[in-house]
Amino acid sequence: MTSPRKPQGQGGQSQPSILSQLRRGLGSKAVSRRSALLFVAGLSLSGAIAGCGGGGNQATTGEGNQAAAPETIDITLVSYAVTEAAYSKIIPLFVEKWKEETGQTVRFDQSYGGSGSQTRAVIDGLEADVVALALAADTLQIQDAGLIEPGWESETPTGDGIVHKSVGVIVTRDGNPKNIQDWADLARDDVTFVTANPKTSGGARWNYLALWGSISETGGTDEAAQEFVTQAFANVPVLPKDAREATDVFFTQNQGDALINYENEVILAAQQGNTLPYVIPQDNISIDNPVAVVDSYVDQRGTREVAEAFVAFLFTPEAQREFAKVGFRPVEESVAEEFADDFPEVSNLFTVDAFGGWGEIRSQHFADGGIFDQIQTAIARR
């Protein structure tokens, strides 16, 4: 909510050409580019109509003429809201480094918004060179749309595409009056809690999986896990559409005794002066945030080299340190050691692989009529 949401172009194939023409017309100033994007969002409806008749006229007018090695190069980073604090520090570092190495000035267009909406914007024609989303399921959607080549995970130094991590935490009211210590407490009869809706918020799927895994990854059966998650979600009075709104509902609107949130969010909030009491359950999910180069856009725009260099840079200690400072658990080992005090060890940490990966999770749990729908139907029948 703090950053402007990006336009979601519906122009499909016709939009890139409109965009690049516009950009050229405007002399590609970073500021005017942003307003141009917004303008194009307005135009996208008419773009969609034009596209209807014209079919797929892919932009061949893109200005990606790398051979000439232009003085300046524009790249677009599309990410989700909370990473903005880190990227605002990292990008100047990279720009400086790239200038030293190549003499080229890199200008960044940055777009922050909900991870799911950002994903759709990129699929619909927002020309992102690099996407840093909240969960691999979103990146996989872009891959399914044919914009990212399969195998992007192995292209990062860590080999899994994950640039930073976090874990789930339970935020409580001051003094923790209900004595909430673990996921199990959220299923108690006298407790209510707030979580974003996993159907609308990609990020909230981590919350759901943490609850599920606290049973299934500690020796429980899937039936027991479903029973527990049903019990817990029956205690949810409000299902806001995203994590930001959930936080607002908990603090500003005073709903619920607890709030499921991410460790990085509460650390960032503490840095901004809102220290929140929270517990880190010891059976927890590793919230892995991926980064990827969007192959078809970088090839079209001739920005592959700088985009890949930027992604590689995100894994260097200096960039990882910036992620750690705003609350993300770093993936680079030396930085992880450096910040070990800030990020307490979690004894039983499981990943999405424990649930068969995102494809499986989506079809089993969140598809129409899937387990989450069954849970909500069961709660309504109680």
Place this chain on the structure above:
Amino acid sequence: MTLAAADLRGPNQPKNVLAKISIPWIVVFAHLFIILLFPLLALLLQAIVLNPAQFWALATTPIALSTYNITFGTATVAAIVNMLAGTLTAWVLVRYQFPGKRFLDGIIDLPFALPTAVAGITLATIYNQSGWIGQFFAPFGIQIAFSRVGVAIAMIFVSLPFVVRTVQPVLQEVEPTIEEAAWSLGASRFQTFWKVILPPIIPAILTGTAQAFARAVGEFGSVVLVAANVPFQDLIAPVLVFQRLEGADIPGATVIGLVLLLISLVLLLIINLLQAWGRRYDV
């Protein structure tokens, strides 16, 4: 001579037909087509990739059925409240003079201009259990924000101007002297209202109510913030569409959207017939 002229025009016939279509007509037609019909067509086209059985299955899941019920039920309540209160508001604004009237008259359009998200946050803040208004209901176990009541209030808020703004100009045309004449002939206040004031403004009331209803059905931004969005409790259909989209379930979203569209079209048709009935008083 005239015959020859007609013959000369012969080959140019198509041009003349085109020339006869006035520019305003072309503009209106193109505008409606591009702005209104094209998106509807796209929605239809997206839905027909599904076979009827799939369509029916997606359209009638228990959660979907409950959202139609909640959306149209709450919108009906909102429309009725606005019909009554809106008519009264219009009447007071037209017939009475009081300090601050111009100001009140001016801010009635505010719900049109206010971003719906702002409306939603504000409503949630004043109607939650500790909010300005919510705190007086909380002791009786009545929850306003994050319940169906909150949804209805958000819908009433966003559709408030419709009835007032359609009834106001019509009322202004009804001369107060007619009311006075009715009184002087011995009609009671109720009779005056029922037989003299109401008939000419019925079409306007129905039009405004229909618009308010349509707006309430389509409202998303403020409802999503003021509702708990829990299925079977107060989850409305537009939010379900959004959920399906976020889940990358385009067919599911399209189906719900289409069902909403069809129900709305049928209801608008019924309301139009009602309006035609209301116009029987027109001279």
